Amino acid sequence: MAEHSTGLAEQAAPASGSTQLRVAIIDADSGFLQVFTKRLDRLGWEHRVLQSAVPIDTVVAMRLGAIVIDLATLTGQGWEYLERLCATVPGLGVVVCTGQSTVAQRVRGLRLGADDWVTKPCHPEELIARIEAVVRRRRRTEAPAASTPLSAGEVEVRADQYQAFVDGRSIDLTRREFELIHLLAEAEGRVLEREEIYQRVWGYAMARGDRSVDVFVRKLRQKLEKASPEWRYIHTHFGVGYRFAAQTSAEAPPVAPGDPAGPALPPPAGPAGAIEATRASAAARADALVT
Numbered sequence: 001m002a003e004h005s006t007g008l009a010e011q012a013a014p015a016s017g018s019t020q021l022r023v024a025i026i027d028a029d030s031g032f033l034q035v036f037t038k039r040l041d042r043l044g045w046e047h048r049v050l051q052s053a054v055p056i057d058t059v060v061a062m063r064l065g066a067i068v069i070d071l072a073t074l075t076g077q078g079w080e081y082l083e084r085l086c087a088t089v090p091g092l093g094v095v096v097c098t099g100q101s102t103v104a105q106r107v108r109g110l111r112l113g114a115d116d117w118v119t120k121p122c123h124p125e126e127l128i129a130r131i132e133a134v135v136r137r138r139r140r141t142e143a144p145a146a147s148t149p150l151s152a153g154e155v156e157v158r159a160d161q162y163q164a165f166v167d168g169r170s171i172d173l174t175r176r177e178f179e180l181i182h183l184l185a186e187a188e189g190r191v192l193e194r195e196e197i198y199q200r201v202w203g204y205a206m207a208r209g210d211r212s213v214d215v216f217v218r219k220l221r222q223k224l225e226k227a228s229p230e231w232r233y234i235h236t237h238f239g240v241g242y243r244f245a246a247q248t249s250a251e252a253p254p255v256a257p258g259d260p261a262g263p264a265l266p267p268p269a270g271p272a273g274a275i276e277a278t279r280a281s282a283a284a285r286a287d288a289l290v291t
């Protein structure tokens with residue numbers, strides 16, 4: 001599967017009045033993609049181009065605001081894929097952008113769950129405006145649910161403000177740290193595997209040996225314990241992942257030796273220690289760069 005992605009850090013500043021979004025485009029039309037993605041770059045939108053269908057779980061992990069689909073790219077499975085995508089990810093804005101079609105085809109696509117249908121050839125500005133309109137409608141619909149805070153112990157997580165609070169005081173979290181605490185708190189005590197956390201927060205599969213999740217959990221733990229010292233919130237399940245549940249310091253077990261998200265320990269001596277030090281250094285650099 002060929003694909004191309006562009007991160008926000010690589011893009012130019014967005015145009016005035018535009019909202020940065022994360023979108024995926026399933027399309028194999030090189031001419032259309034060249035013009036459209038160039039415009040997305042100027043807007044500062046994060047985007048990924050996919051030249052064939054990807055598993056629905058992968059789409060979920062991308063944490064998209066919208067997806068643009070050319071049904072012709074999906075050949076015979078287009079209708080089935082569209083129906084499964086809309087049913088499985090109901091909060092995702094779906095815009096079909098494809099060639100000439102009949103009224104019956106457009107009606108079918110919209111009834112399967114697509115939010116809009118654009119016929120090629122189309123101007124990139126019109127397609128962008130339609131994507132923005134779809135996302136606005138989605139956000140208005142989901143606003144009441146998103147504004148409901150998640151509370152545990154002394155911590156209140158507010159998705160509408162992209163912040164977490166203790167007794168009304170904001171905890172100084174980076175964007176990635178907020179996404180992590182919101183994901184964990186939303187799980188309502190369920191253990192989340194490291195691989196799942198990485199996919200849903202970073203948006204792609206975790207590489208073997210990557211310690212980013214552990215690094216971010218450790219830093220988040222430190223901030224939570226500083227803001228709310230009488231409580232413990234993030235619990236390690238060795239070999240599995242992490243669970244978010246409020247326990248008083250007296251109730252919670254101490255951080256066990258060897259906890260990957262516990263206090264940093266000096267690496268062992270010898271070649272193994274050198275490898276571990278290199279991995280820890282890489283994770284620390286990633287931690288400093290991603291906010």
